[in-house]
Amino acid sequence: AQRSSIALQHGAHHIGKRTDAQMEIWRNYGLGQFIHWGLYAIPGGHWQGKYYPGAAEWIRSWSGMPNEDYDHLYQQFNPKNFDANAWAAQAKAMGARYVIITTKHHDGFCIWPSKYTDYTIANTPYKKDALKEIVDAYDAVGIDVYLYFSIIDWNHKGYQSAAPKTVAEKRDYETFKTFTANQLKELLTNYPSAKGLWFDGTWDAAWVAQAAFADSLETELRAMRPGLIIGSRFRADENGKRHFDTNGDLMDDYEQGWERKLPKTIADIHGNDWDCVMTVPENQWGYHSEWRGHVKTSTELIEMMAQSVALDGNFVLNFGPDGQGTIRPEEAKLAQEIGDWMQINHEAIYDCGYAGLEKQDWGYITQNRKTGKYYLIVFNVPVSGTLKIKNASGKGIGKLYDLAHPEQQYETEEIHRSAEGNEYFIHLKDKPTQPKVIVWESSDLD
Numbered sequence: 001a002q003r004s005s006i007a008l009q010h011g012a013h014h015i016g017k018r019t020d021a022q023m024e025i026w027r028n029y030g031l032g033q034f035i036h037w038g039l040y041a042i043p044g045g046h047w048q049g050k051y052y053p054g055a056a057e058w059i060r061s062w063s064g065m066p067n068e069d070y071d072h073l074y075q076q077f078n079p080k081n082f083d084a085n086a087w088a089a090q091a092k093a094m095g096a097r098y099v100i101i102t103t104k105h106h107d108g109f110c111i112w113p114s115k116y117t118d119y120t121i122a123n124t125p126y127k128k129d130a131l132k133e134i135v136d137a138y139d140a141v142g143i144d145v146y147l148y149f150s151i152i153d154w155n156h157k158g159y160q161s162a163a164p165k166t167v168a169e170k171r172d173y174e175t176f177k178t179f180t181a182n183q184l185k186e187l188l189t190n191y192p193s194a195k196g197l198w199f200d201g202t203w204d205a206a207w208v209a210q211a212a213f214a215d216s217l218e219t220e221l222r223a224m225r226p227g228l229i230i231g232s233r234f235r236a237d238e239n240g241k242r243h244f245d246t247n248g249d250l251m252d253d254y255e256q257g258w259e260r261k262l263p264k265t266i267a268d269i270h271g272n273d274w275d276c277v278m279t280v281p282e283n284q285w286g287y288h289s290e291w292r293g294h295v296k297t298s299t300e301l302i303e304m305m306a307q308s309v310a311l312d313g314n315f316v317l318n319f320g321p322d323g324q325g326t327i328r329p330e331e332a333k334l335a336q337e338i339g340d341w342m343q344i345n346h347e348a349i350y351d352c353g354y355a356g357l358e359k360q361d362w363g364y365i366t367q368n369r370k371t372g373k374y375y376l377i378v379f380n381v382p383v384s385g386t387l388k389i390k391n392a393s394g395k396g397i398g399k400l401y402d403l404a405h406p407e408q409q410y411e412t413e414e415i416h417r418s419a420e421g422n423e424y425f426i427h428l429k430d431k432p433t434q435p436k437v438i439v440w441e442s443s444d445l446d
């Protein structure tokens with residue numbers, strides 16, 4: 001059906017995927033790391049013996065913690081165990097190929113010495129530029145850095161959530177806009193290796209009404225850094241539409257709406273690039289000293305990563321270091337377990353995407369975008385030990401073998417021939433205890 005096409009000044013500026021080199025790199029990452037680290041890591045979800053049940057990084061908004069107490073936390077920020085090189089080494093061992101780091105969350109505290117506010121790391125006992133340490137450390141191990149930036153800023157006096165109404169409110173909000181633009185340009189200037197900006201806190205009515213301003217600011221930022229990658233959360237169009245403009249077209253470079261949830265089928269992603277950002281517990285990003293509820297296992301997280309890549313997306317796992325800069329043992333263990341799996345199986349994740357084959361109940365199929373090889377990532381082995389696969393039309397079965405043991409080839413049994421593709425059984429020889437990857441090099445039909 002013909003889609004309506006309303007003329008928009010501030011809608012999507014390109015239709016369809018970006019095909020330049022930097023975006024190709026982004027698309028092929030497969031696995032990323034998210035880090036939420038700021039002043040909220042000090043209370044860690046508790047204040048004066050009381051437990052805060054919300055996300056730890058939102059504690060300032062809780063009636064149980066007075067704002068002035070929160071606003072003095074910076075005087076204690078002195079993370080004695082912070083070692084950016086150790087974080088980067090751990091992320092590298094996990095198999096992450098990009099990192100998104102909170103430069104400033106909703107509280108407004110900057111982990112870089114911004115010259116546009118005093119509310120920065122420069123005024124803490126730590127004093128040093130932690131963001132630079134992180135960028136340098138991740139650069140050194142070859143992990144691309146993306147800068148998370150919250151438009152919501154509870155510390156700036158011009159910041160408003162509701163659309164400004166009075167003359168004074170409007171004037172104040174203009175100061176906030178200038179401040180936001182200055183900080184973003186400062187970040188791109190100070191950290192020239194950063195590949196993109198990951199925006200958040202852009203749902204306020206005041207910001208949603210800034211289509212023209214945000215669009216022109218984005219043009220300036222892109223001019224500063226050719227290849228810069230920005231997701232769909234930054235700006236709204238002139239009708240206040242977010243992520244997708246009034247015509248239903250994706251705003252900017254990739255869809256940023258997959259937070260703590262995943263698409264189920266390829267139809268859900270509408271042909272767009274996307275990433276999923278995921279927490280380990282239900283909804284904690286910053287450090288919360290006492291996680292409650294279900295804490296995901298490495299197998300669950302590996303499955304989410306496989307599902308993401310099989311549906312053409314990236315999977316980004318969040319870490320919330322504590323107030324001393326320590327990555328908690330639960331997260332360190334997950335990083336280790338995912339890394340152990342990735343060491344053997346990364347070929348099924350890196351440079352891979354949607355295979356165009358029918359999904360099967362035993363797991364997910366990814367395809368290397370360059371070699372065309374398929375990877376069967378098996379999570380659910382049927383009691384029969386037999387997996388069904390269906391190839392693409394016009395293709396022959398070729399060969400199937402274990403990624404971990406390429407000499408281990410599989411016999412296939414043809415079940416059914418049809419013009420849309422033939423169906424086969426593969427008979428597993430063992431009962432895997434870990435998600436297992438089988439490589440499938442299908443062949444052209446003679």
Ligand code: FHN
Pocket residue numbers: 055057058200201259277285
């Ligand atoms: O409010 C934030 C939340 O604290 C966290 O930073 C996540 C990460 O995507 N984003 C917002 C909620 O959508």
